Amino acid sequence: MYAYDQLDRALINERVDEFRDQVKRRLSGELTEDEFKMLRLQNGVYLQLHAYMFRVAIPYGTLSSKQLRRLAHVARRYDRGYGHFTTRQNIQFNWIKLAQLPDALADLAEVGIHAMQTSGNNTRNVTADQWAGVAPGEIEDPRIWSELLRQYTTLHPEFSFLPRKFKFAITASAHDRAAIKIHDIGLRLHKNAEGETGFEVLVGGGLGRTPFIAKTIKSFVHGHDLLSYVEAILRVYNQYGRRDNIYKARIKILVHELGIEKFAQEVEQEWLQMRGSALTLDDGMIEDVRSRFTYPAYEKLPHMPEELKKAAHDSRFEAWRKNAVALHKVQGYAIVTLSLKPVGGPPGDATADQMDAIADLADRYSFGEIRVGHEQNLALPHVARRDLPALWKALDKLGLATPNVNLVSDIIACPGLDYCSLANARSIPIAQELTRRFANHDTASLIGRLHINISGCINACGHHHVGHIGILGVEKNGEEFYQITIGGRADENAELGVLIGPAVPYAEVADVVEDIVEAYLALRARPDELFVETVKRLGVEPFRERVYATR
Amino acid sequence: MPLVRNGKIADDAFVTLTDEADVPGDGAIIVSAARLLEDAERLLTRGGRTGVIWPNNREVDDLVPYLDRLAVVALVFPTFRDGRAYTQARLLRERYGYRGELRATGQVLRDQFLFMLRAGFDAFDVKKLADAEAFAGTVTRYSVFYQPTGDGRLTALHQRMLSRHSERASQ
Numbered sequence: 001m002y003a004y005d006q007l008d009r010a011l012i013n014e015r016v017d018e019f020r021d022q023v024k025r026r027l028s029g030e031l032t033e034d035e036f037k038m039l040r041l042q043n044g045v046y047l048q049l050h051a052y053m054f055r056v057a058i059p060y061g062t063l064s065s066k067q068l069r070r071l072a073h074v075a076r077r078y079d080r081g082y083g084h085f086t087t088r089q090n091i092q093f094n095w096i097k098l099a100q101l102p103d104a105l106a107d108l109a110e111v112g113i114h115a116m117q118t119s120g121n122n123t124r125n126v127t128a129d130q131w132a133g134v135a136p137g138e139i140e141d142p143r144i145w146s147e148l149l150r151q152y153t154t155l156h157p158e159f160s161f162l163p164r165k166f167k168f169a170i171t172a173s174a175h176d177r178a179a180i181k182i183h184d185i186g187l188r189l190h191k192n193a194e195g196e197t198g199f200e201v202l203v204g205g206g207l208g209r210t211p212f213i214a215k216t217i218k219s220f221v222h223g224h225d226l227l228s229y230v231e232a233i234l235r236v237y238n239q240y241g242r243r244d245n246i247y248k249a250r251i252k253i254l255v256h257e258l259g260i261e262k263f264a265q266e267v268e269q270e271w272l273q274m275r276g277s278a279l280t281l282d283d284g285m286i287e288d289v290r291s292r293f294t295y296p297a298y299e300k301l302p303h304m305p306e307e308l309k310k311a312a313h314d315s316r317f318e319a320w321r322k323n324a325v326a327l328h329k330v331q332g333y334a335i336v337t338l339s340l341k342p343v344g345g346p347p348g349d350a351t352a353d354q355m356d357a358i359a360d361l362a363d364r365y366s367f368g369e370i371r372v373g374h375e376q377n378l379a380l381p382h383v384a385r386r387d388l389p390a391l392w393k394a395l396d397k398l399g400l401a402t403p404n405v406n407l408v409s410d411i412i413a414c415p416g417l418d419y420c421s422l423a424n425a426r427s428i429p430i431a432q433e434l435t436r437r438f439a440n441h442d443t444a445s446l447i448g449r450l451h452i453n454i455s456g457c458i459n460a461c462g463h464h465h466v467g468h469i470g471i472l473g474v475e476k477n478g479e480e481f482y483q484i485t486i487g488g489r490a491d492e493n494a495e496l497g498v499l500i501g502p503a504v505p506y507a508e509v510a511d512v513v514e515d516i517v518e519a520y521l522a523l524r525a526r527p528d529e530l531f532v533e534t535v536k537r538l539g540v541e542p543f544r545e546r547v548y549a550t551r
Numbered sequence: 552m553p554l555v556r557n558g559k560i561a562d563d564a565f566v567t568l569t570d571e572a573d574v575p576g577d578g579a580i581i582v583s584a585a586r587l588l589e590d591a592e593r594l595l596t597r598g599g600r601t602g603v604i605w606p607n608n609r610e611v612d613d614l615v616p617y618l619d620r621l622a623v624v625a626l627v628f629p630t631f632r633d634g635r636a637y638t639q640a641r642l643l644r645e646r647y648g649y650r651g652e653l654r655a656t657g658q659v660l661r662d663q664f665l666f667m668l669r670a671g672f673d674a675f676d677v678k679k680l681a682d683a684e685a686f687a688g689t690v691t692r693y694s695v696f697y698q699p700t701g702d703g704r705l706t707a708l709h710q711r712m713l714s715r716h717s718e719r720a721s722q
Contacts, residue, residue: 007707011695018692022662030681038632039662121632151697151707157669158641158700161634238638239610273646278699278706285708288715 001064001369002147003292004112011154012109015116019043020102027099042122042160044090044115045101049421054079054096055118056108060128060146060170061089061372065359068370070111072355078104083355085340085348087374087412087463088167089127090118094419116154121162121249123153123234127169129177130373133295134381136329140197142172142189144290145226148281152227159234163241164249166234167206170199174492179374181205181214181494182466184251185233190220197223203233203263204255205494207460212252213494215260217267223286225271228279232271236263296367296382301332305386317392319441323403325388334385336366338378338395339402339410343439346428347413348376357398365391375451376412377405407444408452408517409435412463416456416473417480423456425473425480425506430454433510438517447517450531453488466490468532469513470497480506486516486543487535500544504551512547519546553683555675556652558690560683565602565623575599581623584609595620604656607635611642618649625676628657637670644671645701664689669700 004012019039026036040046044055056071063071071091075083078100079093086092096104105115118125126149133141149168153159159166171178172189180186186202198220205214221229233251240258242248255263311317326335338358341347350358358378362370365387366380373379378400383391395401404410411434414420416427431454438444453467457474464470470485481503488497504512517531523542524534535543554563565579570586577598587594587603594601595617602623605614614624624643626636636655643649654674655667661682667675668690677683696704705713 005711007695007710011693011697011707014693014695018662035631035660035662154697155666155693156698157666158637158698159634160666161632161637161663235638239635243633243635278709281708284712284715288708288711 001062001294002143002289003294005292008112008151009109012112012114012116013106015043015114015155016102016105016109019105023098023102038120038161041120042117043101043105044118045096045098046119047421048094048419049417050419051095052098052101053419054093054101054104054115055086055090056093056113056115057118057125058089058091058113058372059126059150060132060143061130061374062132062143063370063372064111065362065368065370067111067113068355068359068362070108070113072352072359074104074107075352075355077107081353082349082351084346084415085350085372085376085378087376087414087461088125089130089372089374090125091372092415094415119165121164121166122160123156123162123166123168125167126150126153127167127178127183127374129171129173130371130379131177131326131335131381132172133293134328134330134333134335135173135177136327137173138329139172139189139191141293142170142187144286144293145187145189145199145223146170147289147293148227148286149230152230156234159238162234162238163243164246164251166237166251176490176492176494177373179463179466179490179494181492182207182211182463182490183214185230186214187226192220192222199223199226201229201233204252204260206250206252207463207465208250209247209458209460210253210256211460211465211496212256213496214252215255217260217264224281225275227281228274228277229267229271231279232267232274235270236266240266296369298330298333298382299384301384301386303331303385305332305384307386307389311389311392314389316396317389319445320392320396320401320403321388323407323445324401324405328382330382332385334383334388336380336383336388336391337373337405338380338400339405340377340400341404341410341435342399342402343409343435344432345435347411347431350378354398354400357394358400361391361394374412375406375410377410403441404435404444406449406451408438408447408450409444411435411452411454412467413454414456414461416454416462420456420461422459423473424458424475425456425482427454427456427462427473430471430473430482430506430509434513437510437514446527447521448528448530450517451489452513463490464488465496466494467497468530468535469516471509471513474503476503482506482509484509484512484516484547486540487532489532498540500540501548508551515547516543519543553677553680554654555677555683555686556673558687560686565600567604579622581625584613587617588613591617602652602654605639607633607639611639611647614643615647618643618647618651621649621651623652623654623674624649625654625656626672628655628659628663631658631660631663637666640667640670640672641700661685661689665693669696669698669702669704671701
């Protein structure tokens, strides 16, 4: 956990005061809606279909139990008793009142949580691998660097009015859980030959109506130079990014139009002029931030404790353990994923009561720490393996032990037409129907790893382009239709999915997905050939044939 | 529109000259970028002070030869959502060492004052009188800054290093 010092606390309190003043000026009419809009967006406040929506940042997906309880409090006091975890390590509240927002922000600020720059044309919440600091084989904890970037990007005087939004993601593991290749800047931490920490910098990834996979702009930027290099990229983008058309304003379009070589040259030229400036991080500064991250005092525990051997006779426990429990870097401990995808539920939602209960469980079993992943699930990152049976019983009671992590019903979906003013079609009911179709755990296990992503419009908040099966809602003559892609992925081998055929109406989506899955089961070379691997090997055609033969 | 300079509402001695108007022999004027580039020698050797209004889609590199003789560089925010002039301002101040008046023009609103100040602006052509009157209170709202710019404010990272050193020294 990162602990705010008095400077961090002062800044977020000052921000709350500023926003309180802005809301006051809006309510008195001193600010026009046009003037206020950008100001509220920079504090995570959108105007949605039914009400204001409030998006709160969970930087690099790390929460303390105290912070999670405070999110529960906000859900209960200012909203309708639940929150929605998003694909970018944020939580959203959908029913908040403008006049109460400053109080909600003040309550959150007390525990070191803010909503700064969770929307607007600025640098957004810096996301990271949700298993940072606990994943086996990780090079080093990327959250140190995420926090340095969080501070650097917060209220930046030069880059608060960029052409468009700008997202960072960072990972330090070979397996990319942070989806860095679909971000404006993706950072892969690695070491050079001298053993010094640095980053492969990728740029220009993003989804939306013109999806691109990010390209490498520099294979090694020394950790000391991270901020100056990032500033060079942002400066080139701020000057030359398009502002004539919001659909062409993301950095991916600039990179695409200039070409990666030319763009890299521009950045290099800019960087050489400011390298060695006050942006240079020295080891003392890095250590100072590192020293404010606390790590649990792990005990020396066996990998296979008695409690676990005993519980192995319970098949429900075993199904959950095999699915939701991952290896920890410390022997005797485990990383436990809490599925927020119950059968028939909206993906990523948690009630205030669940949040409080998870906070209690985190205190009891996970050194008071919780993680939030882009797949819209939570995790307890430091659970002693001997506690797994007891934890499972508690989670099961709370409805948080659905053993579907990474399986077909672990669906990523945007809020869609049920909440969002941009959406063309509903997302949540499609997800709910699919979880019912694939509710049988044995079938889902047989299918294996399969990510379904649903977006209710081309803005692609549900990341449909990189779903193994991607579902995109469109509107045709006033009716909801859905385009279906297959073969996308968001990890280190990121790829965009390919359209399998004409869009299908709302009522047929679940049938089509079932057909695709059946086709895969028939076509796969071996039981452990994943869905995406089969699509890669055979292409879209055999799937297209099966889905559209009878339609 | 009120002009704020050195934190206070001030009189504006400068007159903005249209491209068709004759250049007066003395008096403070602001001319367009095109006119400056066309007629720089005459404009910069006349009796009165001369400034330029520079668009946000033109590189400030072109201004460099004239910077030491310009009294005002006015940069433009066509809307407050267009942030290009922040980069231009920092380049002029921090890279090219411009020391004259750097004026923010266009949709200049209260909630951007501090960003502008930090980027190097020291004069503000403010859209609303109420905003101009609130200037001093607005720019002192924050006491913590995470980024180094040419304004010399200490960043949080540097402040932490200093307090660590002083802790060590006092031990």
